[in-house]
Amino acid sequence: MPQFDTIAGRLDEQAIELPSWAFGNSGTRFRVFGQPGVPRDPFEKVSDAAQVHRHTGLSPSVALHIPWDKVDDYGKLRAHAESEGVSLGTINSNTFQDDDYKLGSLAHRDARVRRKAIDHHLECIDIMDETGSRDLKIWLADGTNYPGQDDMRGRQDRMHEALQEIYGRIGEHQRLVLEYKIFEPAFYHMDVPDWGTSYAQCASLGERAVVCLDTGHHAPSTNIEFIVMQLLRLGRLGSFDFNSRFYADDDLIVGAADPFQLFRILVEVIRGGGYGNDGDTAFMLDQCHNIEDKIPGQIRSVLNVQEMTARALLVDRDALDKAQAAGDVLAANGILMDAFYTDVRPALAEWRAAKGLPADPMAAFASSGYKDRIVAERTGGAQAGWGA
């Protein structure tokens, strides 16, 4: 197995974008439990996100959700981010919280609703121009709850038309990133339920249309790393929304439910040229810290991704290739497992220390006093949430 030193350099290439909404309140349909100190506006969210980067060096940018993160002056928000040591990243559209969108947005039967949803995306592109964002991420809640409720084929065609108009407005250095999800909030069918649909839609839009893979958006038993491999092979893996799940779209801390799966995904990302300077696949988190502390939850998450990336980089590719070529099933599997079972945490602590980062980011944040400060300061106003 390679020594840690030989892969340490590649860890510098890692950047994991944080979702602004992870710092606001979230929950289930049964209850959203509030937490003291939760941000009340996008500026405070960005400040919290910056704490994660400050302690880990892993998360230099923050994704925004429109309209949750609408501000009067994006230049001011951008400057605020920069002053906190981070930048503004992906712009996420939202067409699932207006009464008009009850039965869909880009796939809706009513041209007026589709127009409204398209315009919302064009507005998002305007915001991207102000924030300097590269990616417009589109996750559509569109779908139906009952068989027969609408014509799936017509919806697909209308959605395609709408995406074409949006894609037409994307700048030369920008990308349209189309996310898929098997279910929720629609229960019978989603208009973009699987990677195949997202891929087919993107392929017919153009080169700057790429797929977002959210690790929690698949049927049980789906081999996610296979999809990673395939999308990289097809040149369409635009980004990841990392999180983890035991059942549905649980949005738990990435790596918490199945760390070995996260490892296999990262092995495939590296293998396929999607990692770091090799490629254009963006790493993002998309999580909900319903019951745990939010900032430490995000710190834990980026550390999990980093630890698994280190393990994935440690795979002895030459030995693996030889064992695979020899058809030695147990040896090949053993070589992969060797890397997974290696405890990279001490080496990563040194890596951090060498960069002037805290060896133990969780402990460092806990003793930083930041949490007490925001709890004390953030009184009055309404805590940010999903606005549901």
Place this chain on the structure above:
Amino acid sequence: MPQFDTIAGRLDEQAIELPSWAFGNSGTRFRVFGQPGVPRDPFEKVSDAAQVHRHTGLSPSVALHIPWDKVDDYGKLRAHAESEGVSLGTINSNTFQDDDYKLGSLAHRDARVRRKAIDHHLECIDIMDETGSRDLKIWLADGTNYPGQDDMRGRQDRMHEALQEIYGRIGEHQRLVLEYKIFEPAFYHMDVPDWGTSYAQCASLGERAVVCLDTGHHAPSTNIEFIVMQLLRLGRLGSFDFNSRFYADDDLIVGAADPFQLFRILVEVIRGGGYGNDGDTAFMLDQCHNIEDKIPGQIRSVLNVQEMTARALLVDRDALDKAQAAGDVLAANGILMDAFYTDVRPALAEWRAAKGLPADPMAAFASSGYKDRIVAERTGGAQAGWGA
């Protein structure tokens, strides 16, 4: 196959309890869409529920959820129900919406929180005494999101102690009904995740502790009618929460996702002596009409249950038994399918007409003017919902 006439009498035994909350707003964590005319208090919910019974003759009682349906004077609510032609039914407790319950209720580590949760249940029993309800239904949202978050064994033991105290207060003619659910709102483990756990807990409480089977609360591929058979065999199938699902706990209209499964369930209920005058298994709905009209949604639901009950009653038991005994796989399956494929709708329309009910309850409600009236009258005040 038996003639419809020979089973028509058994249809008179059917009663399907409606959930008061089906008439309030509901949705997903992404959005709760409101509807005009939604009730603003338990009295209006009961009035809406009574419409369902008025048009179908199938739903003579309404289940309440405490505290959603708390009123100052339950006698008055009871009288209101009676004046509307229905009665008050099961009392559902709620220990998932108070900040204290963030990490659990009856299974919580903290004795103070458990005390509070137990007291809530004792209060529910007091209400039962006022409303004349037989069943206390307990669905616990207790569980954890992350491995290690709490000790599952300790939680099970604490929950058992708490249930014992509650069971001790249940009256001689009352029942404690314990519901199970595989996941949501907790994502790593639920403290009552499966029928086995609910059964084991009930068996150690006493004879008046029985299981509630919610058709949407199982892992994919679970054979629900087998559980129906087993719980009836063990004498512990207290009640059903009917609804349907494609993925998780979608809470769609019962029979909408897999009508054949509903048929098989009802075949097993009848076979096991759980239907009508034969037994003590209560039929209830537990659904969310997120995007469809609520009162018609409930009418459709009870009709679905009735239609499948009729089909299940039509199974030619003697012929089936003979084919089964002969090991004739195709013939036995064919006899079951014969009943399922029989279109009972015309005969049921006659059954209704003979009772002075509308032949087409959906159309009758639509033309009744009730919807317009409530939309016009129910202005001001806050629409009822889950209070999340």
Place this chain on the structure above:
Amino acid sequence: MPQFDTIAGRLDEQAIELPSWAFGNSGTRFRVFGQPGVPRDPFEKVSDAAQVHRHTGLSPSVALHIPWDKVDDYGKLRAHAESEGVSLGTINSNTFQDDDYKLGSLAHRDARVRRKAIDHHLECIDIMDETGSRDLKIWLADGTNYPGQDDMRGRQDRMHEALQEIYGRIGEHQRLVLEYKIFEPAFYHMDVPDWGTSYAQCASLGERAVVCLDTGHHAPSTNIEFIVMQLLRLGRLGSFDFNSRFYADDDLIVGAADPFQLFRILVEVIRGGGYGNDGDTAFMLDQCHNIEDKIPGQIRSVLNVQEMTARALLVDRDALDKAQAAGDVLAANGILMDAFYTDVRPALAEWRAAKGLPADPMAAFASSGYKDRIVAERTGGAQAGWGA
């Protein structure tokens, strides 16, 4: 709803190909139970298949599996089929039962094994030329059991190269049909696990490469009719392998596990122009009658497909479109359900009688004496099976 008469003509367009292997023995890894009278060679299989067509008028062709159905003289087999009133249909290749294929076939690391597997397919095309078959169906058992066992990307690329060579040999009026399957016999990954992979492979091969959708080859909770819609929209739905399942790839009688799903699939096929004279989507069965009688099992299956096709044709498209356009969720769903709940069996019995077919094909076959005859005649020799 349309009258049956108005759709009866479209039923004449239906043809469902039977798999020769459904008449041989099959089972699970635990046991293959034999049945008396099972065919011992392809000629006897074709004779059995012809019985299904004789009694239903629905299955004019028989698919062959090579090498299970290898014969010295395909002209003779073709003539035998014609004399029995059926024709030879799809040729299925088999690259999973030779020791060389233990770790794969078209995706194997070893060029020698790939060569052998490609050559097998070229031989199949030769056979197609003799049998007059249009379709070469390729289902690859290729995959791995353990993470790391082989490089998934390399396998995908090698498989693509091999498919290109095979596709190059397909005649102008022939098609390469690529089937996908989520798992089994490989347990960690399959090289063609989902419709997206099959579609991407076919799209890069050429226009005569199309996808085969086996209804039992998906993850739990997959919305199969959505895939039907999408593949028809993309012009790549080559064929169906019909069967049904409760858990994995159970290969039960089509419509036995979830008749409503079969209905929804057929609604989408018709909607998308894949049915009958409208399109090129072939209907085939791929089933195992492990414990039930095989010929009646196939008769039951084609009748199930026909009954659901009739129901799907009965959907009132105009009314449905209006309800959908109006956003009337319950009405739209209700219109669909109306067709599903209609008992088309009496009308189909008349349809058959009018064509000189038995009104009740199951009973007619049972009383035909065919079963007794083959049980008596087929003594000696080895019963056909999967050759595993």
Place this chain on the structure above:
Amino acid sequence: MPQFDTIAGRLDEQAIELPSWAFGNSGTRFRVFGQPGVPRDPFEKVSDAAQVHRHTGLSPSVALHIPWDKVDDYGKLRAHAESEGVSLGTINSNTFQDDDYKLGSLAHRDARVRRKAIDHHLECIDIMDETGSRDLKIWLADGTNYPGQDDMRGRQDRMHEALQEIYGRIGEHQRLVLEYKIFEPAFYHMDVPDWGTSYAQCASLGERAVVCLDTGHHAPSTNIEFIVMQLLRLGRLGSFDFNSRFYADDDLIVGAADPFQLFRILVEVIRGGGYGNDGDTAFMLDQCHNIEDKIPGQIRSVLNVQEMTARALLVDRDALDKAQAAGDVLAANGILMDAFYTDVRPALAEWRAAKGLPADPMAAFASSGYKDRIVAERTGGAQAGWGA
């Protein structure tokens, strides 16, 4: 976290029984690939199993499957095992490979078939007396493929009666161990599909009837460690059949698919008093090495169990309890993960060396020459398999 030294002693308590059939050929319904050197009789299987114990010190006993491992003289087989340094363990019955069992065994409608199946179990108990086995493990393939095929309730009752007779013959120091499985080989319903059924059956049999939990026998998303906790709490966790799965009952090497799940299971076993000298829960493997080498496959498996046991023993219970009591979700989860991410392999190599065992059992076996020897010697005769 505790030092390895403080838990090393507990590792001595570990014993993992090997299945004789893991050394014979196995496969899927599509193909059983043979391997050179595979045993031809129970004696050779025991010899192979002994190799695993010789190199790991972890597997002192071998389970037998009747009739696969039937011999004329069990005393001789017992002596052979002892001479190889192992003993004979659990006796597994088999009522799924005789033509009579096509539609069931203990649950069959026909009293003659049930009698035969009961007698088979009584014969197994006779063998137990000769082999000195404690456990009779009963896995029933009983079930149905089609709704209506048989009456599930009648089957349950008949099965119970049959189990009572068998239980009546179990000796005072013997146990009846009842395994459950969600599906396969039956596809619609299994007569013992879940832990609840197995538990209910055992509870009504008596104290020496306990449940066997096979880790591959659950629906997707089932929380297995919860069941471990519950069965230990109820005093009925008799044994484990360890293996791993991605989809169905894949029977892969334990820990290969989800090592973190194996860890969580072992944490719960230790927590609940089921480990080693604390309890009576037997550890067994039940795996198929379809494509990998069988003896090394078993060595890898027992090492996986040992490694995860060591990690599970390393959990800092006091710290965990404190974090749990404090409701510190992230800290509690972190304490668990600390143990999981610890690389115990070097310490275990030392543990082995100190006992005179090879530090690297996989390498030691590879260089032992045993494989070459059996390949050379075991010519002629029929390789052992499942006898399907």
